Amino acid sequence: MTAEPEPRRHTGRRRNPAVRQAILDHAADLLAAHNYSAVPIDAIAQAAGVSKHTIYRWWPSKGAVLLEAMVERARRETPGLDTGVFADDLEAFVAATFRTAELVGGLLRGIMAEAQRDPVAAEGMRQFAGGRRDELLALLARGLEQGEVPAGTDLDLLVDQIYGLMWYRLLMGHAPLGDDVAARLVRSLIDPR
Template sequence: MAAESGARRPHTGRRRNPAVRQAVLDAAADLLASADGPAISVDAIARRAGVSKHTIYRWWPSKGAVLLEAMVEQARREAAVPDTGVLSADLEGFLTVTFAAVERNGPLLRTAMAESLRDDDAAEGLRAFAAARRAELHGLLERGRSRGELPEDADLGLMVDQMYGLLWYRLLIGHAPLNAETAARLARSLPGGRPAE
């Protein structure tokens, strides 16, 4: 029970079987997409994946760590970074696929955020996930700046914060949608987001 509430468990160091790892992550993502995330247990993930609870704890230190890794897998599959050679198109494309993935995986992301508040492993995973996504978006903006589509003194970190700030605010508060129209409007509102006339 302590492990479910965020207590850290040691790893045995054994190498993960890739098929079993994927089954566990798919099970976690499926359960989160169809249920109330915080109510999901390691037992439920294990049953859905067809593995023992011991197998999960051998490779992940907590439920939160499993959920975060499932989230990272979903993001890699669903929200790739475009490189069209035009910043406005790249921004809109990136935000469109990112917002669509968030709309599909809202319960997973909200649960990951909740887990990160009570589980150190989940918090570390969420920070790593956010840092990786921020670096991808920062790289997209840096490419635009190197092509002269943004001023040399543009604050790329602040631009990244604006984009992800809107995403997390709307995801957590739920007052407005994260859809293709929102992605296009946000992209156009940023420096370099509107094609030169």
Template sequence: MTGDRRPGRPRSEATRRAILAAAIDELTERGYAQLSVEGIAARAGAGKQTIYRWWPSKADVVLDAMLDEAASLIAVPDEGSLAADLAGFLVDTFRQRGQRPVLVGLMAEALLDPVFAVQFRDRFLFGRRDALRTVLARAADRGEIAADVDPEMLLDIVFGVLWYRLLLDHAPLDEEAGRQLATLVVRAAR
């Protein structure tokens, strides 16, 4: 019953989507380093100002695009044991490896722009982190995690390895790696 419309022409949903799609396309085709607001606008058939009106930087466009398509892709597994849950989470996450260029670009931007870094952390990274934190909490309830173990450090181990391999690309990020890491984390927790 709201009907609280602001005056003036409403934002064009079609344009919004065209911009997000163009951003992803440009990024995967030419890489984050070559990504430009001008390029996105041109490919989307939009004016530059339309982008600047709604997003503070090109990285925010990309982040929005990611979140738009990956919405609620974060499953919280619950299979009864930490080992199974961890392996499930990691295998599931590693499966999305195709997004590497996007993720690497976003991280690069976050490293260069502190303002964007906050967005990146809060809207993207912490979402996944919260999911895994739930898994750990359940494991703790089942007594699978020793009292003297800080769950946050366990989270950092999981995501640390994940991002380290993602960024450096020096070692595989596949199912085998997921199972290996899960085993080690379970042992470390006790």
């Protein structure tokens, strides 16, 4: 019988979850306040009190760290809802999504720009958008089951309309997002009279 191998000794500093979270928080804060190009890795490292090397140990690129920061911020700011009243839940979800998008607009625009150049950021953006789509689709499907959304409604198209308006306003900057816009959009989509 062979003896179990000895566990390998750790040869470097262990990753600290608090440091990781500080990096993500500072990255999101910096990008929300500045244009994407004005937030180099050096600035993130300095704000978080770490070295660039620490950041690159966890993320392969600036786009990757900023994308994860965006995902974390969006999850915190737009939690799932289920109060039992579909229209209220949908309006609250869309309003929270729009508020968060305005709050981190620089981050979203920067990540979208980075996703055009960086395949890691592009894949991360697809995963992020896919997760947000799935959350909204689940909410709309609940409305369909409850009879709050008309039978035969194309739920994918509704999702595209909601996120399409958000991205259009964020990227073009022609009009703000807000609770009133969310309320009007939801009413126009689920009760188009």
